[in-house]
Amino acid sequence: MQKALAAWLALSLLVGSGAEDTCGSPSISIPAPQLSAEERFSPHMPESLRCDACQAIAFQLEEKLRRAEGKGGKKALSELDYMEVLERSCSQGWESYGVQELDGEKRLAGPGLPRREPMTVMVTGGPWPSRLAKMCHGYVGERGEAQIYEAHRRGAAALRELLCHGEKGACAGGKAGGPAARKATQNEL
Numbered sequence: 001m002q003k004a005l006a007a008w009l010a011l012s013l014l015v016g017s018g019a020e021d022t023c024g025s026p027s028i029s030i031p032a033p034q035l036s037a038e039e040r041f042s043p044h045m046p047e048s049l050r051c052d053a054c055q056a057i058a059f060q061l062e063e064k065l066r067r068a069e070g071k072g073g074k075k076a077l078s079e080l081d082y083m084e085v086l087e088r089s090c091s092q093g094w095e096s097y098g099v100q101e102l103d104g105e106k107r108l109a110g111p112g113l114p115r116r117e118p119m120t121v122m123v124t125g126g127p128w129p130s131r132l133a134k135m136c137h138g139y140v141g142e143r144g145e146a147q148i149y150e151a152h153r154r155g156a157a158a159l160r161e162l163l164c165h166g167e168k169g170a171c172a173g174g175k176a177g178g179p180a181a182r183k184a185t186q187n188e189l
Helices: 002-016 037-041 047-071 079-091 128-143 145-154 156-164 179-188
Strands: 098-102 105-109 122-124
Touching (some): 047 105, 047 156, 079 128
């Protein structure tokens, strides 16, 4: 949280000072996302970012399982091995993820998520890593290691379908799935 606040403060000072580059041309100012109290302080992932978070988690699980299988020559992992990989995957550092704001819409950004805009500020650290870890452990607990590994063996799309879509998934039919659903959720608050 302190890193994110320090980055925000540094950017605020640059934006407010009318900074210019070395050639005397005005610099481009890029504001940091304005986070609500829920986005800053809640221990839970905000509803509007859950689909992005699920996609990030599915990507990380897929990558870690794929790498573990690669060590064994693309051989299926034993139950003990894939359980260990899934536990380590959820307990990893999630510091490379953060939130960006583009056209007034906040989105999670990081590995495995579409790159939305090269010239935006991403707020990382703070509550985002622990929220992602908590969600990841929740998915593994709800779905079970065997079901997640079976989906992985069918392919990345099957794993994303299992975790993120389906009836109760974070990206299920309009439920925080796209920009229209996100705006509707934000307006309801």
